[in-house]
Amino acid sequence: MTATRPRVLTELPGPRSREIFERIGTTFYKQMHLGETCPFILDRKDDQGLLHDVDGNTFANHLSAWGAAPYGPFPKTVREATLEAWDRYGMEISCFLQSPPVVELAERLVGLAPRNITRVAPTVTGTEAVEGSIKLAREHTGRPMILAFLGQYHGESTYLAASTSTESSELTSGSANFSPGLVFAPYPSSYRAPFSKGPGPHDDRVVIEYIEEWLLRHQVEADQIAGVLIEPIAGELGVYAPSQGFWDGLTALCKKHGWVLICDEIQSGMGRSGPVWAGDLWGVEPDLLLTGKALAAGGQPMAAILGTDAIMADSSVHTTGTYVWEPAAVAGALAGLDLLDGAMENARHLERIGRDILGPLVDRHEQIGDYRQYGAWGALEFVQDKESKRPAPKRQAAFHQAALRRGVFAISFPEKWTYRLQPELTMAPDLFAWSCEQLVEAADEVLGG
DSSP, X not given: OXXXXXXXXXXXXXXXXXXXXXXXXXXXXXXXOOTTTSOSOXXXXXXXXXXXXXXXXXXXXXXXXXXXXXXXXXXXXXXXXXXXXXXXXXXXXXTTSOOHHHHHHHHHHHHHSOTTOOEEEXXXXXXXXXXXXXXXXXXXXXXXXXXXXXXXXXXXXXTGGGGSOOSSSSSOOSOOOOOTTEEEEEOXXXXXXXXXOSSOOOOTTHHHHHIIIIIHHHTOOGGGEEEEEEOSSBHHHXXXXXXXXXHHHHHHHHHHHTOEEEEEOTTTTTTTTSSSSGGGGGTOOOSEEEEOGGGGTTSSOOEEEEEOHHHHXXXXXXXXXXXXXXXHHHHHHHHHHTTHHHHHHHHHHHHHHHHHHHTTHHXXXXXXXXXXXXXXXXXXXEBSOTTTOOBOHHHHHHHHHHHHHTTEEOBOXXXXXXXXXXXXXXXXXXXXXXXXXXXXXXHHHHHOO
């Protein structure tokens, strides 16, 4: 059965959306007023993978609540489990008074994790999970410093703002936060190498050499570093991922120097990248593994730190709070885990479709420098030309508008040059294929073809 196709019947934004945007502009702070990037107001979602706006337009949903609604808008089994637990337990502070579902979820997460992971520390948000992992690494090693990678995204707290990417195409927006205890290396990429020019591909193991030969010689001692904080796939940076050679080098450094390897899988994990964890693509076994977003299964907020016995069994680090693993949220997450296997299989199918339809755009258009897709997560990178790879955010923004007119809504910012697809893991393959075909048409319209 073919799903209903999206339709855009009005200009964007439509009249009702414009009216609501005016109210938003006089009520909220600036970051809530995204009428250029999201030129419509949501009326409802459906189980066909579509967004309906207040003006009667429909769009293919390639946002999926930034990955927090991986199985569609509150799938039936998640909803039923959440409501049943709410009626049974009500609101409760699970870090003080626990219930059976809380223990079951911890056990199931350990069962899904790499073999060295045996413990769970609950949190509410991904930001809290990252903060807690840094505390755990410092407690375990007695060292102060964290090695991170430029361009990653780890949350919105004051401290973590210093270790995230910005929403600007420039190096700094003029409001960067600087915090002690962090040192940085470039994020490894075979497409945008930090010390090489030209179209590539490049050997991202140069980042390991930089850490060994420059950072550890001139900026920080190896025995000052408590842990390495890395996204196995850097989503906000543009769905970049390191090579197997880089991972081999990084894990060797961690073992040599006693660094805690912290993999931030809040966005990349829980089937988003194909397997349960993106690190599984390279056989990575972190000491601490962070999960969130999709763990909530479209239900209530949910995140966690998973770790080894050595780090977590006797830790005194406190990561919990009033709303941590509230029983109804836990029940919803458990129901979501029952959907994971089928969703991962579908995500791998979407990956094949995306590579087949969107991959050829790189050879078709000089201004599309690269296309990357891992599971249900893809990115088109817009450049001035393939040789220089200078970013082309205006072309990306124009492409986004052309895609919107065709009924495809994905992640785009006017200041960025990478356009990201993040559909529900359960999106029907024929709708995803249709969306990709609309993007080919949008590219031809904007870039010529």
